[in-house]
Amino acid sequence: MDAGLLILRLVAGLLVAGHGVQKVSFRLGGSGWAGGTEEFRRDGFRGGRLTALAAGAGQIGSGLFLAAGLLTPLAAMAAMGVMTVAATVKWPKGLWVQNDGYEYPLVLVVVAATLALTGPGRWSADHALGVTPWPVWVCAAALVLGPVSGLLTRVVLHRPTAPEGTHRYAQAAD
Numbered sequence: 001m002d003a004g005l006l007i008l009r010l011v012a013g014l015l016v017a018g019h020g021v022q023k024v025s026f027r028l029g030g031s032g033w034a035g036g037t038e039e040f041r042r043d044g045f046r047g048g049r050l051t052a053l054a055a056g057a058g059q060i061g062s063g064l065f066l067a068a069g070l071l072t073p074l075a076a077m078a079a080m081g082v083m084t085v086a087a088t089v090k091w092p093k094g095l096w097v098q099n100d101g102y103e104y105p106l107v108l109v110v111v112a113a114t115l116a117l118t119g120p121g122r123w124s125a126d127h128a129l130g131v132t133p134w135p136v137w138v139c140a141a142a143l144v145l146g147p148v149s150g151l152l153t154r155v156v157l158h159r160p161t162a163p164e165g166t167h168r169y170a171q172a173a174d
Helices: 003-024 030-043 049-068 072-093 103-118 125-130 136-157 167-173
Strands: none
Touching: 003 030, 003 049, 003 072, 003 103, 030 049, 030 072, 049 072, 072 103, 072 136, 103 136
16 A cells, blocks of 8 residues: 555656646746746736746645655645646636646546545655654645635636736736
8 A cells, every 4th residue: 555655646746746847947848937927827817927936836845745745634735726726727628638628637636635535655754754644634624725725716816807908908917
């Protein structure tokens, strides 16, 4: 079981972290911080550069912490939050990834939730530090707060669709 949790943590955590690296740099096929900023603006988010930086940092941090099995419920909560935002962006396109749907973010949300529930296993930083098992209330809070924080982020930062011809000015205000 511990080997399986290690593999799951490494793959999912490094994929989430890599997703964040793409948002803020030219590494791993990213288009730099300016490209990440433009992606958020295209998706209808306020905040521009700050939003891209926060999302990228959240993905990098939560992904690396998940991969290491460090503060696992908190890392899972953060990963669920950022990937819930990604799922809301892709929601109108349907489930399947070949149509740019929300399949991939959903899988990462479920994997993070699973790791919050199971714990990171013996081959983890949490185990080495002696903080496992995490109390049930911490895991339950992570399961609720992760997706809820993503949905709140979407509500707060997503701008309403501007009337035709005014979009350029809305972007300049960011």
